[in-house]
Amino acid sequence: MVILPAFLYSLAELAGGADQQTESGQQAKSAPPAEFIQPIEFSHKTHIEKGGVPCEFCHIYARRSINSGAPVMASCFGCHSVVAGSDEDQKEAIRKQEAIKKLLEYKANGESVPWKKIHDLPDFVHFSHKRHIQVGFDCTECHGEIDQHDVLSIQTMITDLSMGWCMKCHTEGRQTVNGKIAGPVQKTRGGKIMKQAAAQQPDGILLGSKDCYTCHK
Structure with a gap:
């Protein structure tokens, strides 16, 4: 399983600040190169594909909070204090x-x-990362195959995370990563969201409300 809306933390490979055309037809603004340069070069590919580290090991709040959270020092040294080579030279x-x-x-x-x-x-x-993950969404549905990239940028996202892209998912049934199809679930503000979901979607996957207040508090 892999993270980010998506909040992505990594080096970028942009040479300039040109706009990028996305799948939804919207224009995603690329930040100036300086805004993409991370203080430490970090490869998601090395950690996920080669190291087998799940996203939630570093982004520890994704399943239980609105935000996914940036990696904390304890997460880094939980591995790097022991993954240090087999001999003194290494x-x-x-x-x-x-x-x-x-x-x-x-x-x-x-x-x-x-x-x-x-x-x-x-x-x-x-x-809310928590709400989307707990109903069955995979990180790759918004963030793309980040385990295949050493460097992340807007180009590696599969969407611009625009309102149009979000609403498409909230109003249409679509194939999810695990092969299950989610259809619209009607609810009122403050309604019994998960109870309704269980009744109408046995697989536990649902689409969100179209109520403006759901996303604009």
């Missing part, structure tokens, strides 16, 4: 890697890594 070589050196510097100074958000939503938009 350990020393790993410690000399630029990214690891920077990570060690942040730890020594008692600081968190100031990761930058690659793709964010406006402040007036309310999106």
